[in-house]
Amino acid sequence: MDIEVRFFATLREGRGKKVYLDYEEGIDSYNIIRLFKIKEEDVAILLINGRNGELNTKLSKGDIVSIFPPVGGG
Amino acid sequence: MYGYVGKILRINLKERVANVEALDLEVAKKFIGGRGLGTKMLMEEVDPKIDALSPENKLIVVSGPLTGTPTPTGGRYMVVTKSPLTGTVASSNSGGYWGAELKFAGYDGIIIEEKADSPVYVNIEDDKVEIKDASNLWGKVVSETTDLLEKEYGGKVKVLTIGPAGEKLSRIAAIMNDKDRAAGRSGVGAVMGSKNLKAITVRGSNRKAKVKEPDKLKQVFSRSIKKIRDNGVTGQGLPTYGTAVLVNVINESGVHPTNNFQDGFFGNADDISGETLAEKYLVKKEACYRCPIVCGRYCKVDDIEGGGPEYETIWAYGSDCGVNDLGEIIKANYWCNELGLDTISAGATLAAAMELYQKGYIKDEEVDGPPLEFGNAHAVMEWTKKMGLREGLGDKFAEGSYRLAEMYGAPELSMSVKKQELPAYDPRGIQGQGLQYATSNRGGCHVRGYLISPEILGLPEKLDRFSLEGKPTWVKIFQDLTAVIDSLGLCLFTSFALGVEDYADLYNAVCGTDHTAQSILQAGDRIWNIEKLFNLESGLDSSDDTLPKRLLEEPIPEGPSKGWITKLDEMLPKYYEERGWDEKGVPTEEKLVELGLLMKTKA
Numbered sequence: 244m245d246i247e248v249r250f251f252a253t254l255r256e257g258r259g260k261k262v263y264l265d266y267e268e269g270i271d272s273y274n275i276i277r278l279f280k281i282k283e284e285d286v287a288i289l290l291i292n293g294r295n296g297e298l299n300t301k302l303s304k305g306d307i308v309s310i311f312p313p314v315g316g317g
Numbered sequence: 318m319y320g321y322v323g324k325i326l327r328i329n330l331k332e333r334v335a336n337v338e339a340l341d342l343e344v345a346k347k348f349i350g351g352r353g354l355g356t357k358m359l360m361e362e363v364d365p366k367i368d369a370l371s372p373e374n375k376l377i378v379v380s381g382p383l384t385g386t387p388t389p390t391g392g393r394y395m396v397v398t399k400s401p402l403t404g405t406v407a408s409s410n411s412g413g414y415w416g417a418e419l420k421f422a423g424y425d426g427i428i429i430e431e432k433a434d435s436p437v438y439v440n441i442e443d444d445k446v447e448i449k450d451a452s453n454l455w456g457k458v459v460s461e462t463t464d465l466l467e468k469e470y471g472g473k474v475k476v477l478t479i480g481p482a483g484e485k486l487s488r489i490a491a492i493m494n495d496k497d498r499a500a501g502r503s504g505v506g507a508v509m510g511s512k513n514l515k516a517i518t519v520r521g522s523n524r525k526a527k528v529k530e531p532d533k534l535k536q537v538f539s540r541s542i543k544k545i546r547d548n549g550v551t552g553q554g555l556p557t558y559g560t561a562v563l564v565n566v567i568n569e570s571g572v573h574p575t576n577n578f579q580d581g582f583f584g585n586a587d588d589i590s591g592e593t594l595a596e597k598y599l600v601k602k603e604a605c606y607r608c609p610i611v612c613g614r615y616c617k618v619d620d621i622e623g624g625g626p627e628y629e630t631i632w633a634y635g636s637d638c639g640v641n642d643l644g645e646i647i648k649a650n651y652w653c654n655e656l657g658l659d660t661i662s663a664g665a666t667l668a669a670a671m672e673l674y675q676k677g678y679i680k681d682e683e684v685d686g687p688p689l690e691f692g693n694a695h696a697v698m699e700w701t702k703k704m705g706l707r708e709g710l711g712d713k714f715a716e717g718s719y720r721l722a723e724m725y726g727a728p729e730l731s732m733s734v735k736k737q738e739l740p741a742y743d744p745r746g747i748q749g750q751g752l753q754y755a756t757s758n759r760g761g762c763h764v765r766g767y768l769i770s771p772e773i774l775g776l777p778e779k780l781d782r783f784s785l786e787g788k789p790t791w792v793k794i795f796q797d798l799t800a801v802i803d804s805l806g807l808c809l810f811t812s813f814a815l816g817v818e819d820y821a822d823l824y825n826a827v828c829g830t831d832h833t834a835q836s837i838l839q840a841g842d843r844i845w846n847i848e849k850l851f852n853l854e855s856g857l858d859s860s861d862d863t864l865p866k867r868l869l870e871e872p873i874p875e876g877p878s879k880g881w882i883t884k885l886d887e888m889l890p891k892y893y894e895e896r897g898w899d900e901k902g903v904p905t906e907e908k909l910v911e912l913g914l915l916m917k918t919k920a
């Protein structure tokens with residue numbers, strides 16, 4: 244339970260709200276996207292511990308990854 | 318005449334007369350319409366120093382050149398007046414169907430002067446304009462007033478009205494149209510109430526706007542619609558979840574103000590999110606006039622149903638009050654719409670009241686309603702009613718958070734700029750948005766420049782939200798572009814998908830203007846500057862371009878934005894420079910000449 248992945252909006256369909264994963268050496272956010280079969284173009288915002296992450300950001304133990312499709316409003 | 322219809326209706330409520338005047342097309346084009354043209358008229362007709370609730374103030378309701386035309390979201394109108402909340406120029410925008418109907422009746426705008434000696438409403442059917450007795454409507458809530466007027470004039474009439482909050486001169490009262498659409502901010506409803514004007518009904522028969530270049534418009538229209546449909550936010554995010562989809566992303570970034578901005582992260586955010594709204598309460602989706610985005614929600618809980626709630630409302634009544642019961646938030650939103658209150662200011666004022674109670678300023682013996690504790694879901698609905706009706710302690714809340722906190726000797730507990738409550742983004746973790754809040758011409762507001770778009774949502778490009786680099790330039794461009802969109806009569810949400818060239822092309826095709834991206838942005842700059850001139854003449858100065866002390870001095874205590882404050886001092890001088898203003902934030906003569914706005918101002 245070393246990495247927490249949170250899904251939002253339409254990305255929750257079939258995936259639920261959050262999933263915990265075991266940490267593996269060298270894992271990055273792209274591995275996560277692949278693992279959950281999320282298309283790259285559906286990822287509009289990717290936060291790691293609430294800060295901007297990139298698709299190739301290496302993850303550390305205890306990280307929280309939040310994945311959003313395009314959202315907006317005001 | 319194209320786009321514009323060429324007529325302004327002037328109504329004097331004291332004399333009970335209505336006259337039609339020709340629109341000065343040259344002036345209209347210089348200030349585009351809507352917000353820009355309304356401010357130009359206000360500047361010419363009203364001394365900025367007057368008391369906003371005196372008969373000398375005027376209520377200007379004005380459409381844009383694209384209102385009522387076949388452009389995407391072309392249905393908006395603007396209420397421009399001096400604000401009783403901020404003392405600045407107020408321009409509050411609303412969608413729905415009323416704005417387009419005003420155009421169909423043959424008017425670009427209405428100027429309402431003086432005060433009626435007893436409650437009245439105005440009925441407009443093309444050339445027929447009547448000022449009628451409203452004693453049977455006075456005191457009634459928005460839906461009942463609307464129903465009665467629809468019964469009188471038939472279901473096709475469009476109704477704009479105030480609720481009891483506006484009648485009772487609440488400084489956070491809204492003007493409502495089509496029941497649940499609001500020109501919400503800056504207390505414009507109180508100005509209408511101060512004139513004893515309950516409602517304006519309108520019906521127009523000329524439903525086809527004149528377009529200068531119909532073929533070109535078809536092209537630009539298809540291109541714009543395609544962009545709107547293809548864009549993830551306008552084509553997917555907003556239609557699916559409405560604005561409430563923001564709750565989670567703003568909270569996950571640690572900038573979701575909680576308990577009156579004491580925290581930036583709300584542990585129960587998912588309970589009040591757009592996802593939960595869709596799952597539990599959504600009945601249907603609603604669109605404004607000619608809108609392909611359809612962000613409006615219509616929700617039901619227990620025996621209450623109605624339009625909304627929007628993200629800002631959910632935040633103000635939710636995390637800002639520590640409340641995680643979305644059902645109660647929907648009820649509070651319903652009562653805001655019925656009583657005619659601005660949901661942002663109303664919720665945020667309750668949050669300030671809760672902190673005043675928490676810190677011992679408001680004493681138990683004064684609390685003649687549910688306990689004012691953060692997290693008390695039942696309290697937010699009950700206090701909204703008391704606020705809108707000015708009952709008991711609610712009478713003080715109706716003045717807005719700044720005056721409320723000032724009454725208790727603690728104005729610093731009002732999370733406001735220029736006395737207007739800040740919306741749902743903690744600027745300590747979003748530096749550009751902080752600068753935008755501080756410099757907004759109508760005080761605490763996110764829709765004068767939505768820096769959330771680049772700083773959080775990554776649109777049109779992703780900026781580092783903690784960096785100060787380039788932010789003054791971004792703020793200026795966003796403020797100027799927003800002024801353009803507001804003045805054209807379009808919805809700001811189109812800007813997630815459309816760029817400045819699209820707006821110039823839409824305007825050119827409809828009105829035959831020859832704007833480039835650069836020249837239309839300059840018109841936005843001009844509008845921003847005339848608003849600034851109004852504010853300066855009303856007595857505001859650069860000391861008002863600031864944020865609540867908490868946001869400048871107390872770091873966010875927890876969450877992903879922990880440790881940050883807004884570094885306003887480092888950005889403000891650069892912003893003034895970017896605007897071509899002096900170090901005191903006063904437009905230089907050179908700048909005013911450049912914009913064709915040379916007027917005398919106080920240094």
Ligand code: SF4
Nearest residue numbers: 412605608610612808
């Ligand atoms: S995007 Fe929403 S607020 Fe804007 S015009 Fe469409 S429905 Fe109305």
